[in-house]
Amino acid sequence: MLNIDMIKMGFNGIAGNLSEPGIIPWPIVAIYFALASLFLFYIARKNGSLSRFKTVDYVYVGIGAAFMIVWNFFVGPFLDKFVPSGAASFIGFGSLGQFVILLIVIGVVRKVGVGMLGWAIYDILADIYSYGFGGEPIYLIYKMFAFGIIMDLWIAATRGKPFGIGSGKTSNATDAGAKAPAGSSGFVSASGASAGIGSFLSKPKVIPVIAGIVMGIPYAIAGPLFFTGFFAPLLYGGIVDWQAIIFGMYASLPSFLIFGIIGSFIAARVSKVLG
Amino acid sequence: MYSLLDTFISWFVLIFGVGAPLYVIFKAIGFNGFREITVYSKYNTFLYRVNPAIKIVFAVVIMMVVTTTIWWIGAILTVAVLSLYITLEHGKRKLYIGSLFIMSTLVGSLWGYAPFVTYSTLSVVFPHFTPDVIWTWPSYFAIMGYQHVLTLQALKYSFQISFRSTAIMASALLLVMTNTPSQILRTLHRFHIPDPILFSIMVAMRTVSFVLEYLNESIKIQMMRGLGSKHSKYLKPIFFFIAAMQGLVPTIIHIMRGGKDTGISADTRGFRATKKRSYVESVPINRLDYYVLAIVVVLIVMDVAINIMGFGRTIPYN
Amino acid sequence: MSKAIEINNIEFAYLGSSDKSLSIQEFSVEEGESVLITGLSGSGKSTFIQCINGIIPHIIDGTFAGSVKIFGTDTKEMKVPEISRTVGTLLQDPERQVINYTVEEEVAFAPENFNIPAAEIKEMVNNAISSVGIDHLKGKETLKLSGGELQRVALASVLTMDPRILILDEPTSNIDPEGTNQIFEFLRKEVGKRTLLVVEHKVERVLPFIDRVVVFDQGKIVVDDKKENILNDVTLLEKLGIEIPENMFLAKKMGLESYDIETVSQYIYENKIALKMPERKKGGELSLRTSGNVKYDTGFDLNFNLEFKSGTITAIVGKNGSGKSTLFKGLIGWLDDMHQAVSDVKIETPEKVIKDNNIAERGKIIGYLPQSFDLMLINRTVKRELHYSRRVRGNSNSDSDIERITKLFTLEKYMDTDPLMLSQGQRRRVAMAATIAGGPKIILMDEPTSGQDYYHKKNLGDEIGLLKQMGYTIIMVSHDMRFAFHYADRMVVLDSGKIVADGTPEEVFDSSEVYGLLPPAEFSLRRGIIV
Known part of the structure; x- marks a missing residue:
């Protein structure tokens, strides 16, 4: 008799199982992805943060991806060995490292x-x-829409200044032969305001903290929710356990928050250096 | 009563589980070894002549077979694919490094699972499950999530699931070792992936090598400057990790600084001049590719036959 | 002759900066003309060429005004790919330009972008490869080429579209002498065939085949003169920090019409004029003895036995693949026995002998400044960078020692600055200061002058001169023969893994051409006297 798993794997390792008990109904996932994309496009267009990618942007993304590969296959597994299995739900260096590297790229x-x-x-x-x-x-699709879109929404919301690095006017005098990098004026208000909340946001350490929180929380939620709740059963008939999903969200929240904030500071530093 | 010797053995086993893959990855393979099995190097044996599209199909089918059949099929395929490494440039060395890499993955996942597998999982895997206890851990190991005892069944289960990824990994590495990025990307181009994305992937594939080289250099400079020198040499892996973390930002900045020139160089050579790009070298399908396709078909037939014979996947994923 | 380039009232300020990086009222280049563009780093040269190849205003953000016309068409009205069919640009660092894995793939990159049929591209690729003289590199992997070879591949890839204007932005700054010679040889042959703009610090190498010299300072053109009139400008050029060959100074001083080396040498010889030689030190105590053998699986074999004395500067020179880098890696214990080479490199100081590849132990004796010095800047402030070794190793350097090093490298005002935010010259100084602060008295420097202009090279020379006086042993791998002539006490020439010459720069330069090392003008001028 043909093993049932054989049928489940289907073409290219996709079981296509959409009827696992507890699975998030596919129209909800599809509608969320569609609405999130539309919303992203809407606010990006509204606040003028839609701009065309230049070749150098593709180069930066490629460089970031190369770091993610090295991290994922070399450094990440090394670090994860130090994490006791009981704590693995709380901290996964593999995914946290990728998160930080992508923060640098978006910065x-x-x-x-x-x-x-x-x-x-x-x-x-x-x-x-x-x-x-x-x-x-x-x-x-999972990675782009579950994770990537979170970062893009933040870029759109901050009008292209995800870590507060802006393009305020500055004098470029450093030393002989030195040229100040573009955008090296440091942190400016995300809203451009100069008083009240704007003044608060203009403090150099505030925006990376907010960025880390705003991107870290959805990152911690998106993995367990979308993968365990939808893509795992879709791909290979994974069992949907909502208690595990909720635990997964709570457990990974602190590490994504901490690494989100640290990563945002690193990203702010790198983008400041590169201009 | 848990004796001192038992405590020693427990800790030895724990450290072995963590340390052995680390030793293999960092001492035996190292950044240079890793670079060697992830970068194309010119040579002229049959694998270099197989169309990358066919190799991708081969890897996908390997994945399908491994995930739908009993574990030892995965083990056989891992050995079979790895043995192909001998036909590559510096074949013996690549086989050696590839085997070490696969072995570290196996040992890593074996010890990453075995001490933690619950009886409930094992009873799903092994019908009529009666635990054969081979070791009892100290009670405080529970803090790390360890089960109270290590069973033979847990070891078997962990060993078996370790083979799920090894054959796929070995065949994927075969692709990058025997095809230039542009050959692979020309294949992806047929799937209408936009040129800028392919360009980005090409930059990434070239950069992987530089990341390994520069990160390695940054780590070694820190070691020269004294990092870890006040501590025992047994703590060297920890300091290696610290150096890698500290070296990450300067390495990223160093490579990204060069990225500006890469972009300008591409722009001033007409990148994105037209919507359609031509390719000077075509990657044709030749007779050899049909042979490989025949092997692919055999694998699929074998997969079905194995399942009919009752050797389908018996272990659940979760 | 028609105008290849016409510039009118251009101004450019980078995004985020209120200062103008470039301001030119009027400038033009005739078709077929060859122009040398020079000036200090940051003087506006690169910004200028980016205005010509359309990168400004199309790619780089900023405020741009004025017009740049290429054969009569304003660059604002064209897209960069369109401009690139007329204007080819070769950049400084070949490693950053080359994207593809094989030589042919790289050279075909531009025509592929223009969707030219494959058969045509093949012909274009062959022509470009032949024109640069790299037929022997066909089929090779770009990752395995030397810097010089790679730069010529990059040049061929720029030439495939046969641009009428060719811009070379410091094409020899990062490559070996052999590669440099081949690039200049190519340029010499290209004169008149197309319009050439050559941005270069090595003025003496370019002058023989260009028509005009343009000098930038603070974003403005301050000299724009025919080559023949350049003697009138030498004093100004030197003030602007341009590396002026000594024969030009002497020619001006002596009232000679020609500044070519033979004429000037002849004059010096006939008039018995004594030229001062750089002082060479024999050094003090023996500081390092090293011997070793390194075997690569490629068949390359390096054998050496060397002694170095304190208070000396030694330049290790040689062609690519001669074994310079291997020698350095052997000294610092970086050769990976399993995958790269079998090495047996012993280092011995009066106090210690190290035979194994223990990096940390070797690091106590030897400090290493890599060519990519950014990789060692791991700390958030310059101060932390300088204190790093003391912190992690607990060496004997006191606060006052580090303060002294800080002053030596004039880093006092940057102590709280992020080192990665500094300019290239400053970052190099921080890296060097941090190496010294680590405590070793023997310092290895890998290509310290690579990509640096005359001003920064001179600073570097002064710094290592001071270190020498303080008793440090400086060993540097260098492609820069002029720098070696001015600052080294000793030169060691490697060729195919063997030491083939070892002596003062004068002794070595006497026969160095055999090994592909062209002596600098300063030596050639003095050779007449020596004879």
């Missing part, structure tokens, strides 16, 4: 779409290097 590129593009490039690369395109294009 440098600062254009709506870079979050989704970054995840897409990484996903294809990871297939080339290790996963052999199994489960594609589902993983691609």
Whole structure:
């Protein structure tokens, strides 16, 4: 008799199981992804943060993806060995490292779409290097829409200044031969205001903290929610356990918050250096 | 009563589980070894002549077979794919490094699962499950999530699931070792992936090598400057990690500084001049590719036959 | 002759900066003319060429005004790819430009972008490869090429579209002498065939085949003169920090019409004029003895036995692949026995002998400044960077020692600054200061002058001169023969893994051409006297 799992895997490792008990109904996932994309496009267009990618932006994304590959296949697994299994739900260095690297990339590129593009490039690369395109294009869609879109929404919301790095006027005198990098004026208000909340936001350490929180919380939620709640059963018939999903969200929240904030500071530093 | 010797053995086993893959990855393979099995190097044996699209299909089918059949099929395929490494440039060395890498993955996942597998999972995997206890951990190991005892079944289960990814990994690495990024990207181009994205992937594939080289350099400079020198050499992996973390930002900045020139260089050579891009070298399908496709078909037939014979996947994913 | 480039009232300020990086009222280049563009780093040269190839205003953000016309068409009205069919641009660092894995793929990159049929591209690629003389590199992997070879591949890839204007932005700054010679040889042959704009610090190498010299300072053109009149400008050029070959100074001083080396040498010889030689030190105590053998699986074999004395500067020179980098890596214990090479490199100081590849132990004796010095700047402030070794190793350097080093490298005002935010010259100084602050008395420097202009090279020379006086042993790998002539006490020439010459720069330069090392003008001028 043909093993039932054989049928479940279907083409390219996709079981296509949409009737697992507890699974998030696919129209909800589809509608969320569609609405989130429309919303992203709407606010990006409204506040003028939609701008065309330049070649150098694709270069930066490629460089970031290369770091993510090295992290995921070399550094991340090394660090995860130090994490006791009991704590693995709380801290996964593999995904946290990727999160931080992408924060750096979005800090440098600062254009709506870079979050989704970054995840897409990484996903294809990871297939080339290790996963052999199994489960594609589902993983691609999952990573772009579950994670990448969060970063893009933040870029759109901050009008292209995800970590407060702006383009205020400055004098470029440093030393002989030195040229101040563009955008090196430091942190400016995300809203451009000079008083009240604007003045609060203009404090150098405030925006990276907010950015880390705003992106860290959805990141912690998106993984357990979308993967365990929808994509795992869709891909290979994974069991949907809502208690585990909720626990997963709570457990990974602190590490994503901490790494989100640290990563935002690093991203602010790198984007300041590179201009 | 838990004796001192038992405590020693428990800790030894725990440290072995964590340390052995680390030793293999960092001491035996190292950044240079990792670079060697992730970068194309020119040579002229049959694998270099197989169309990358066919290799991708091969990797996908390997993945399908491994995930739908009993574990030892995965093990056989891992060995079979790895043995192909001998035909590559510096084949013996690549086989050696590839085997070490796969072995570290196996040992890593074996010890990453075995001490933690619950009886409930094991009873799903092994019908009529009666635990064969081979070791009892100290009670305080529970803090790390360890089960109270290590069973033979837990080891078996962990060993078996470890083979799920190894064959896929080995065949994916085969693709990057035998095809230039542009050959791979020309294949992806057929799937109408936009040129800027392909360009970005090409930059990434070239950069992987630089990331490994520069990160390695940054780590070594820190070691030269004294990092970890006040401490025992047994703590070297910890300091290696600290150095890698500290070296990450300067390495990213160093490579990204060059990225500006890469962008300008591409722009001043007409990048994105037209919507359609031509490719000077075509990657044709030749007779060899049909042979490989035949092997792919055999694998699929084998997969179905194995399942009919009752050797389908018996272990759940969750 | 028609105008290839016409510039009218251009101004440019980078986004976020209120200062103008470039301001030019009028400038033009005739078709077929060859122009040398020079000036200090940051003087506006690169911004200027980016205005010509359309990167400004199309790619780089900022405030741009005025007009740049290429063969009569304003660059604002064209897109960058369109401009790139007429204007080819070769940048400084080949590693940053080359994207593809094989030589042919790289050279075909531009025509592929224009969707030219494959058969046509093949012909274009062959022509470009032949014109640069790299037919022997066909089929090779770009990752395995030397800097010089890679730069010529990059040049071929710019030439595939046969641009009427060719811009070379410091094309030899990061490559070896052999590669440099080949690039200049190519340029010499190209004169008149297309319009050439060559941004270069090595004025003496370019002057023989260009028509005009343009000098930038603070975003403005301050000299724009025919080559023949350049002697009138040498004093000004030197004031602007341009590296002026000594023969030009002497020619002006002696009232000669020609500044070519033979004429000037002849004059010096006939008039018995004594030229001062740089002082060479024999050094003090023996500070390092090293011997070793390194075997690569490629068949390359390096053998050496060297002694170094305190208070000396030694330049290790040689062609690419001669073994310079391997020698350095062997000294600092970086050769990976399993994958790269079998090495047996012993280092010995009066106090210690180290035979194994223990990096940390070797690091106590030897400080290493890599070419990519950014990689060692891991701390958030310059102060922390300088205190790093003391913190992690607990060496004997006191606060006052570090203060002294800070002053030596004039870093006092940057102590609380993020080192990665500094300019290239400052970052190099921080890295060097941090290496010294680590406590070693033997310092290895890998290509310290790479990509640096005359001003920064001179600063570097002064700094290592001071270190020498303080008793440090400086060993540097360098492609820069002029720098070696001015500052080294000793030169060691490597060729195919063997030491083939070892002596003062004068002794070595006497026969260095055999090994592909062209002596600088300063030596050639003095050779006449020596004879």
